[in-house]
Amino acid sequence: AKASDTGNYMVFDQSMREQVQFRLQIESDMRLAIERNEFQLYYQPIVSLESGKIDGVEALLRWEHPLHGMTGPDIFIPIAEETGLINSIGKWGLDQACQQFAKWKKTQGIHAPSILHVNVSRKQLLDPGLTDFVLQTIRKHDLSPDCLHLEVTESLMMQDQVYIIEILRKLRKAGIKIDMDDFGTGYSSLSCLHEFPLDALKIDRSLIMNVKHVHDYAALLQSVLALADNLGLKVVAEGIEDTEQLIILQTLGCEYGQGYLFSRPRPADEIETLFYSEASW
Numbered sequence: 001a002k003a004s005d006t007g008n009y010m011v012f013d014q015s016m017r018e019q020v021q022f023r024l025q026i027e028s029d030m031r032l033a034i035e036r037n038e039f040q041l042y043y044q045p046i047v048s049l050e051s052g053k054i055d056g057v058e059a060l061l062r063w064e065h066p067l068h069g070m071t072g073p074d075i076f077i078p079i080a081e082e083t084g085l086i087n088s089i090g091k092w093g094l095d096q097a098c099q100q101f102a103k104w105k106k107t108q109g110i111h112a113p114s115i116l117h118v119n120v121s122r123k124q125l126l127d128p129g130l131t132d133f134v135l136q137t138i139r140k141h142d143l144s145p146d147c148l149h150l151e152v153t154e155s156l157m158m159q160d161q162v163y164i165i166e167i168l169r170k171l172r173k174a175g176i177k178i179d180m181d182d183f184g185t186g187y188s189s190l191s192c193l194h195e196f197p198l199d200a201l202k203i204d205r206s207l208i209m210n211v212k213h214v215h216d217y218a219a220l221l222q223s224v225l226a227l228a229d230n231l232g233l234k235v236v237a238e239g240i241e242d243t244e245q246l247i248i249l250q251t252l253g254c255e256y257g258q259g260y261l262f263s264r265p266r267p268a269d270e271i272e273t274l275f276y277s278e279a280s281w
């Protein structure tokens with residue numbers, strides 16, 4: 001029905017119903033998506049800003065939906081988290097990423113990335129079987145635990161802090177690294193540095209985006225880098241899109257970067273070709 005023959009109220013009602021239906025549809029499609037092999041991992045390089053060489057890759061989920069086409073995680077991860085489906089999707093993703101990473105080690109030799117970054121959400125960390133699954137998966141693919149960086153966000157702080165910190169400690173004790181993702185977006189950023197057992201900070205794109213236009217951002221970034229240095233944390237700047245940003249970050253002494261300037265996230269076979277190219281950025 002069109003707005004002209006139903007009136008605004010009906011249109012609003014209809015679009016709400018459509019939204020609810022869309023969500024329910026996505027949810028039920030997602031339950032089948034693993035079996036149907038519809039999930040895929042893309043990889044984005046993380047580059048040493050000093051040498052220009054690829055240091056690691058971050059695995060990022062994609063869903064080739066039979067109807068809607070390639071769907072980004074911003075659409076389906078929140079629903080996966082609410083329904084708990086993130087636990088099985090996340091396990092699939094971790095296994096897949098480790099398998100690919102191990103394959104690169106075998107086939108690409110010294111050109112293979114040395115670090116694999118995988119995102120884990122709060123729901124996954126609250127799954128009591130997670131630590132064992134992670135360790136098993138690493139062993140299964142014959143990887144050393146310190147190759148794996150699990151990326152978490154400060155939203156972990158919301159609840160069950162004591163339990164979450166215990167899980168992170170357990171993972172780190174086994175040699176796995178923990179990265180704080182999206183650093184600088186929340187209000188509690190500083191306290192989470194203090195509370196969380198961490199190995200690296202990923203500075204959010206919103207900070208990097210403003211660094212050339214807002215003078216204060218460079219100063220802010222400089223303090224974050226000094227702080228990370230004091231805490232012995234590795235730093236990755238996210239969302240580097242142009243050379244101007246790159247140069248500022250290099251000048252400030254930021255060690256690692258990630259962003260469209262280097263490469264968008266791409267399927268494994270496409271990202272592979274970058275392992276050989278000498279820093280052209």
Ligand code: C2E
Pocket residue numbers: 044059060061072073074077086090093119120121151181182205238239240241258259260261265
């Ligand atoms: P994230 O972990 O912060 O990942 C970085 C996001 O920034 C990615 O979006 C990436 O494509 C995008 N990005 C990278 N460089 C640039 C840039 O230069 N400019 C701009 N504008 N964007 C850039 P993507 O792939 O859509 O992922 C969105 C979020 O979904 C991720 O944010 C992460 O929180 C979540 N996610 C993705 N894969 C997984 C997964 O396997 N498990 C879980 N739990 N969450 C995931």
Ligand code: CA
Pocket residue numbers: 058119151181
């Ligand atoms: Ca991430």
Ligand code: CA
Pocket residue numbers: 181182202204238
């Ligand atoms: Ca991030």
Ligand code: CA
Pocket residue numbers: 182
């Ligand atoms: Ca994010």
